[in-house]
Structures are given as structure tokens and as C-alpha cells.
Amino acid sequence: DVKVTQSSRYLVKRTGEKVFLECVQDMDHENMFWYRQDPGLGLRLIYFSYDVKMKEKGDIPEGYSVSREKKERFSLILESASTNQTSMYLCASSPQGDTVGDEQYFGPGTRLTVT
Amino acid sequence: AQSVTQLDSQVPVFEEAPVELRCNYSSSVSVYLFWYVQYPNQGLQLLLKYLSGSTLVKGINGFEAEFNKSQTSFHLRKPSVHISDTAEYFCAVRYTGTASKLTFGTGTRLQVTL
Numbered sequence: 001d002v003k004v005t006q007s008s009r010y011l012v013k014r015t016g017e018k019v020f021l022e023c024v025q026d027m028d029h030e031n032m033f034w035y036r037q038d039p040g041l042g043l044r045l046i047y048f049s050y051d052v053k054m055k056e057k058g059d060i061p062e063g064y065s066v067s068r069e070k071k072e073r074f075s076l077i078l079e080s081a082s083t084n085q086t087s088m089y090l091c092a093s094s095p096q097g098d099t100v101g102d103e104q105y106f107g108p109g110t111r112l113t114v115t
Numbered sequence: 116a117q118s119v120t121q122l123d124s125q126v127p128v129f130e131e132a133p134v135e136l137r138c139n140y141s142s143s144v145s146v147y148l149f150w151y152v153q154y155p156n157q158g159l160q161l162l163l164k165y166l167s168g169s170t171l172v173k174g175i176n177g178f179e180a181e182f183n184k185s186q187t188s189f190h191l192r193k194p195s196v197h198i199s200d201t202a203e204y205f206c207a208v209r210y211t212g213t214a215s216k217l218t219f220g221t222g223t224r225l226q227v228t229l
Contacts (some may be wrong), residue, residue, distance in 0.1 A: 040221060
């Protein structure tokens with residue numbers, strides 16, 4: 001079974017703190033993704049990576065950065081957390097780049113609250 | 116811009132009744148279509164996907180969906196729902212040339228009651 005794990009299920013941080021969300025997958029997938037999920041807005045792509053050290057902006061990258069130093073690990077960084085970044089964060093992975101029908105496999109999510 | 120529309124944010128239904136969750140996408144030459152389910156406090160898992168071939172796709176847990184190219188729709192159906200089907204359902208579309216990126220709808224909350 002594909003396993004995507006996220007470092008925390010729940011996280012509470014203060015405004016202005018630097019926040020790291022970690023994601024690890026064990027299926028040797030090339031692609032990894034970070035989404036945020038908000039009620040009524042569905043899933044919105046923040047960043048994705050199709051290879052080690054490669055990254056591309058998604059639809060809402062402002063206020064976030066990412067790091068992919070190893071194939072299995074993809075980190076989301078909030079440089080200076082703000083209350084409008086309170087959300088559920090979902091990590092996903094999928095196999096090689098442009099193969100037809102690649103489904104994405106999701107982690108359980110991290111519910112981040114910024115106070 | 117590419118978009119996916121799930122018009123119903125919530126669908127209440129009684130147990131053993133049939134259900135249809137609607138999904139429409141913006142027109143494109145070629146798309147791949149997915150339905151994901153999210154149970155409370157969990158990540159998303161794949162229900163079914165359409166890549167090509169037969170327009171009727173069968174998935175897990177008795178769900179099926181029909182691809183309708185002329186109406187740009189991919190509605191999800193189940194003939195008889197169970198309490199355990201209570202969850203949030205997301206339609207997603209991959210447009211060709213977008214390097215595995217998915218565009219998600221806003222989700223439909225299916226609430227099954229006795």
C-alpha cells in the first residue's frame with residue numbers, strides 16, 4: 001500500500017512564527033504536492049514538485065515556500081505564519097510526470113491553527 | 116481558465132435511497148476525470164477514474180460515474196447508500212499537458228441518515 005505520512009495531525013502556532021510541515025511518501029513517486037483545504041473552496045494547490053530540488057508554484061503560493069532535498073520528502077514552509085493561513089494542509093504524491101491516469105495518493109492532513 | 120463545478124455543497128439522503136452527485140468541468144480537448152472521497156478526519160482516497168473507453172466507470176463501494184463529453188459532466192451515482200457513505204466527495208479533472216496537476220471542485224458533503 002502506498003503510504004503518505006504527514007508529521008503532525010494538529011498544530012497550533014502563533015502569528016509570525018516560522019512553520020514547517022513535513023510530508024514523506026514510501027512509493028518512490030516523482031511528483032509531490034501541497035494543497036490547502038478550506039470549507040466551500042475545495043482543495044487549492046500551493047506548490048508541487050516533479051523531482052528532487054525542482055518545484056513549481058501552484059494556484060496560491062503567496063506566503064509559502066517548499067523544499068525537496070530528498071525524493072521521499074516534501075516540506076511546506078510558512079515563513080511568517082498569519083491567521084489567514086489557518087487551514088487543513090494535505091500532501092499528495094503520484095508517479096512519474098505525465099503518465100496518463102496517475103492518481104494522487106493523499107496523506108491524512110495537518111490541521112494548522114495560527115493564533 | 117480550467118475549472119470544475121460541483122453545484123451541490125450538501126446532499127442529504129436517507130439510507131438505502133439512490134444518490135447522484137453532480138460534477139461539470141470546463142471544456143477541453145481531452146481530460147481525465149476522478150472522484151475522491153474524504154471520510155471525517157482523513158485524507159482523500161480515490162473512488163474511481165475515467166481515462167478513456169467506456170463512459171460508465173465503476174469504482175469502489177458500489178459507486179459509478181458516467182462521462183458525458185457533450186455535457187462536460189462526470190456525475191457520481193450510487194443506487195442505494197449506506198450510513199457509512201457519509202463523507203465529502205470531490206470531483207477532479209486533469210487537463211492534458213498539465214503535468215499531473217489536478218483541478219478540484221469545491222466538494223459535496225453527502226449526509227446519509229436513517
